[in-house]
Amino acid sequence: MSDVAQVGGSAPEPTGAGTRAAGQDAAWLTQGERGALLGMRIVFWMATALGRGPARQFMRLIALWYYAFDARARGASRSFLQRVLGRPVRAGEVYRHILRFARVTLDRVFLLLGTRDFAVNRTGHHYLERLTRERRGAVLLGAHLGSFEAMRAGARSESLPLNIVGHFENARMINALLSQLNPQASARVVHVGQDPVGFAMQVSDRVARGELVAILADRVSLNDKQLSVPFMGEPAAFPTGPFLLAALLKCPVYLVFGLYFEPNRYELFCEPFAERIELPRKQRQEALHGVVRRYAERLEHYARMAPDNWFNFYDFWKPGAS
Numbered sequence: 120m121s122d123v124a125q126v127g128g129s130a131p132e133p134t135g136a137g138t139r140a141a142g143q144d145a146a147w148l149t150q151g152e153r154g155a156l157l158g159m160r161i162v163f164w165m166a167t168a169l170g171r172g173p174a175r176q177f178m179r180l181i182a183l184w185y186y187a188f189d190a191r192a193r194g195a196s197r198s199f200l201q202r203v204l205g206r207p208v209r210a211g212e213v214y215r216h217i218l219r220f221a222r223v224t225l226d227r228v229f230l231l232l233g234t235r236d237f238a239v240n241r242t243g244h245h246y247l248e249r250l251t252r253e254r255r256g257a258v259l260l261g262a263h264l265g266s267f268e269a270m271r272a273g274a275r276s277e278s279l280p281l282n283i284v285g286h287f288e289n290a291r292m293i294n295a296l297l298s299q300l301n302p303q304a305s306a307r308v309v310h311v312g313q314d315p316v317g318f319a320m321q322v323s324d325r326v327a328r329g330e331l332v333a334i335l336a337d338r339v340s341l342n343d344k345q346l347s348v349p350f351m352g353e354p355a356a357f358p359t360g361p362f363l364l365a366a367l368l369k370c371p372v373y374l375v376f377g378l379y380f381e382p383n384r385y386e387l388f389c390e391p392f393a394e395r396i397e398l399p400r401k402q403r404q405e406a407l408h409g410v411v412r413r414y415a416e417r418l419e420h421y422a423r424m425a426p427d428n429w430f431n432f433y434d435f436w437k438p439g440a441s
Contacts, residue, residue, distance in 0.1 A: 166228045171236060178225055182218035192217060192432040199435065202351040203426040219427040223266050223379050230272040236383055239273060243389035246373055247331065251279050256326030258365040259375045260392060262337040262418050265428040269377040269385040270333075280330035284309045284322065311340070319364070326368050333375065336361040336414060337431065348412040350419055355436050362410050366396040374417055378425040388421065 162181075166174040185192055196216045200208040229236065250257050259281075261267055267283070274281035285308075309321050309332070322332050339345045339358045347354040365372045372392040377385055392414070398406045422429050 162225070163228060166225060167232070171225075171229055171234070174225055175222055178218060178221040182214060182221045185217050185221075186214045195432045195434060199351075199429050199431075200426060202353070203423060203429075216427045216429075217432075219379070220430050220432070223428070223430070226266065226379070227268045230266075230268045233272070233276075237269070238384045239269065239387060240384070241273070241387045241389075243373075244273075244387065246389050246391065247274075247279055248277075250331065250371070251329075254329030255371065256329050256368070257331050257371040257373060258326070258361075258368060259331055259333040259373050259389075260336045260361060260365070260414060261333055261375045261377075262335055262421075263430045264337075264376055264418065264422055265378040265425065265430075266385060267333065267335065267375075267377060269379070270375055270387050273387060274331075280325075280328075282309055282322075282325050282330055282332045284332055284334045285311065319367070322364065323368060326370050334361045334364070337418060346408055346411045348408070348415045350415045350436075351422075353436050355415070357411050357415060359407060359411060362396060362407060362414070363398075365393075366398045369395055372396055374414070376418075376421045378421065378428050380425065390417070392417075 162174070162177070165177055193213055196213045197208050200212055200216060226237075261270075271281060271283060273279075309318065309325070311318055325332055337357060339356050340360075343358045343360050344363075345356040346359055347356050349355075350357075371394055374388075374390050374392045376388045378388070379385055393410070396410055398410075
């Protein structure tokens with residue numbers, strides 16, 4: 120699957136930075152889409168022709184299929200939920216976790232179509248309004264927690280200049296179909312791709328124009344540098360790229376998360392992270408470690424608010440990661 124109280128005991132201290140092995144640690148990026156394009160088109164047809172209610176019921180079957188046949192997703196869900204809940208996890212909880220992912224993914228269709236059947240509550244939204252009013256560019260750091268599409272839909276409705284940055288190699292078909300539903304949304308997407316210089320120039324230009332650039336900062340991609348910091352009581356690897364980019368842009372940085380709660384409620388959160396990320400040359404590694412660790416702490420806070428919104432269905436804690 121692709122792409123939402125402290126744990127007892129002390130967390131080991133981080134071990135520094137390194138580069139992940141391309142064939143192992145970035146498996147989420149190279150993992151192909153499951154299912155055929157025809158199957159996805161059927162789901163989108165059901166969503167647009169029959170409405171959200173019937174399509175949500177169909178997602179029960181999709182989630183059951185993944186629960187039965189995707190041992191990796193099942194094991195990743197169980198591993199995460201056990202860390203959060205501090206107890207053995209029941210089979211039904213794992214299934215509902217996978218179902219939550221399927222339904223939030225389905226909601227992307229309705230959010231792109233501008234459906235108003237959702238209750239959306241915003242906390243800290245005034246920060247984004249002020250940035251837009253003052254035409255100040257900023258970096259928004261999120262995660263594969265809940266729905267980023269809900270925030271993007273809200274940005275469109277309020278004319279906030281929000282751009283989405285990411286790797287889309289493992290979701291070409293689904294993103295192509297979603298782009299058909301709302302072609303304007305595609306103009307606000309920045310692909311990381313294989314040209315780091317061109318990518319950095321694109322992001323810099325948009326921030327200079329006073330636009331918002333959103334990056335999911337929880338997954339390490341191919342050839343990324345990483346830092347291991349405490350997360351849910353154990354060290355986990357986080358990419359340093361989003362934080363280094365934010366430091367290079369010398370702009371304000373905010374954290375943003377969109378949590379989903381049944382049956383139709385999205386809670387959108389925005390909070391200040393840094394007016395600027397400063398990485399002094401002599402203490403660069405130490406300062407970078409502090410920034411990544413603080414991000415992981417806030418991510419853990421929001422993940423504990425809605426554990427079944429965690430949508431990293433792979434082994435997030437790599438033994439001996441460095």
